[in-house]
Amino acid sequence: MSKNTDFDLIVIGAGLGGSAITWALRNSNLRIAVLDRGGPLKQEAENWDPDEVLKKRRYDTTEVWYDEQDQPFTPRVYYNYGGSSKFFGGSAFRLRERDFISHRFPDGETIDWPITYNILSPYYDIAEKQMHVHGSAHADPSEPPRGKYPHSPLEHEKSIEWLSQRIEMQGLHPFALPSAVHQGDGGHCQKGSPCDGFPCKIRAKFDGENAFLRPALRENKTISMFPHTRVLQILHNSNGTRVTVVKAVNTQGEQISLSAGIVVLCAGAVQSAALLLASVSERYPHGLGNASDQVGRNFMSHNNTVLMALSPFRKNPTWFQKTMAFNDFYADGGNVQMRGKILHQNLERSGTFLMRKFSRFIAERSFDFWVMSEDLPDEQNRVELRDDGSIRLSRKLNNLKTHKQFVKQIKRILHKAGLPIIIERPPSPSAIQHQVGTLRMGDNPETSVVAPDGRTHELENLYVADASIFPSSAAVNPSLTIAANALRVADSILKTYSKS
Incomplete structure (x- = not known):
């Protein structure tokens, strides 16, 4: 752990957003510190x-959160470098162009993003x-304009x-x-190893x-890492326009105070909001x-139903199943993926x-969908x-x-495909794998927390670069968008830094 306490930039959280922004700024000559709870x-x-x-x-946390009835539950979150992406299945979707524009459903509507797909595309x-x-x-058919993928598609197994x-x-x-699992085309993924919900032992x-x-x-040996360090509070200057100090504690009980000219919050939708609420x-x-009064509001995490579709007369010996999706009903329904x-x-x-x-009988035969x-x-x-x-999470x-x-x-489609038995696991309020929202990005300081450039409306040197800034959830996995937006925010910081 670094003994320095004065930096140009502090990144709070080494999940997908924090890791991406650290990489984007690696050659900036900024003195960077990265703090992570894991x-x-x-x-x-x-x-x-x-x-x-x-x-x-x-690898699960033992932390306890509470729902709106003050009933305790253990969230499915992970505190380690890479955050929850360490356990993701590799899905790497871009948001659709329509996801950046307000649209209605029978039960409500989304809101506009302050940026467009074209801004995020590069x-x-x-x-x-x-x-x-x-x-x-x-x-x-729902894909936005794009060029070729970096690698050829993963091949389907026979089933x-x-x-x-x-x-x-x-x-x-x-x-x-679209998958961030490097399998085939020069990759080193070992088919047959668990993947979705597991960390990759060989970093494929x-x-x-x-x-x-x-x-x-x-590439940059001067980046200072502070692992197993929980940030407790962010302090500001006398007139409340700039953050100045990040106060934290490590697992040895050592109190840590770091100062920086720029702070980037990347602790995830729940923990980023919780940290700002704790910094009174x-x-x-x-x-x-x-x-x-918008900090913490508009939490979203997708409606995810798991379908296990099977025929008692057909086994599914697939090793790596997560290779297929379809979006024919994206506008009115959403995304289907293995x-x-x-x-x-x-x-x-x-x-x-x-x-x-009958766990073994089902597992040997099921085709499994999100x-x-x-x-x-x-x-x-x-x-x-x-x-x-x-933390209280009301949802x-x-x-x-x-x-x-x-x-x-989708069940009708699977029936017609020859899978007559379907076991369904419906959405649950405590299932928060795709958590977004809570620090909404927008143009209006009265209805949002973060400006389009990633900077908070009220503090000129506090940025946010994780999924908390999402104004809407869309209906595809958020991982790639978290990374892309963090790279965009890094460019915003570089422009500000070069001027100063």
């Missing part, structure tokens, strides 16, 4: 052990190259190719899912750490940068006796702090009419 995840045999990961929850190009994204351009053909026969357009999955942080640290002062009695292959260890934790009893719809912004879906400083599911109709539609 540290590097050990490459070990247990990375790929389903019993360790799924049953014993080896940063998507950089992010895809750095994350070694595989894909097939123009195969997805997935069979299913893709059966879906295509219904007039639909299944395509190769280009999560935040592998794609951005490790390359940045290799006479100038900001309701939390740092929270004069608008998820990582369900294992019997997944089902042995089920609350249903029959699922546990069916994903938008979660609409709602001010009452929010992050707050309880009196003891713990009421919305846009369910659209989502339920969409799920029914």
Whole structure:
């Protein structure tokens, strides 16, 4: 751990956004410090052990949050370099052009982003190259304008190719899912190893750490890392226009105070909001940068339904299942994609006796899907702090009419494809794998927290570069957009730094 306490720039959080912005600024001559609540995840045999990961929850947090009824729950979040991207399945979608524009659903509407797809597009190009994204351009009918992918698409295994053909026969357009798993085309992924929901033991999955942080640290040996360090508060100057000091504590109980000319908040949608709410002062009695009372509001995390579709007479021996998606109903429903292959260890934790009893039978036969719809912004879906400083996450599911109709539609398609039995796991308020929102980006300081350039409206040197800035959730995985936007914010910082 660095002994320096004075830096040009401090990054709080080494997840996907924090790792990407650190990489983008690696050659800037800025003295950079990166603080993370976790540290590097050990490459070990247990990375790929389903019993360790799924049953014993080896890498899960033990932290307890509370829902709107003050009932405790343990969130599915990870504190390590790369953050939750360490456990993602590799899906690397761009937002559609329509995702940046307000649109209506039967149960509500989204809002405009203050930037357009065209602004973010060149940063998507950089992010895809750095994350070694595989894909097939123009195969997805909802895809925005783009060039070639950096790598050729992942190949379907035999059973997935069979299913893709059966879906295509219904007039639909299944395509190769864009993936940051470097498999084939010079990659070193070992098929047969667990992937979706597991860390990659051989670093073939280009999560935040592998794609951005490790390359940045290799190129710039002066970046100071502060692992296992929890940030407690951000302090500001006397008139409340600039942040000045980041106060933190490490696992040894050592109190740390760091100063910097620029601070970039990248702790994730929940923790970034929680940190600003904890940073109270006479100038900001309701939390740092929270004069608008928008900090923590508009939490979103997608409506995700898992479908396990099977025929009792057909096994699915696929090793790597997450290679197919289709977006034919994106505008009115959302995205459908294969998820990582369900294992019997997944089902042995089920609350249903029959699922546990027949876990191996189901796992050997199921074709497993994410069916994903938008979660609409709602001010009452929010992050707050309880009196003891713990997190309260209030969330009421919305846009369910659209989502339920969409799920029914997909089930009919899978039935026609020859999979008569479908087991459904519906959305849950406590499922927060795709958390976004809480520090909305916008032009109006009264209804947003962050300006379009990534800077908070009220503090001229406090930036945010994680998923908390999303004004809407869209209906595709947020990972690639988090990285691309962090690269865009880095350019904004460089322009400001060069002037000063």
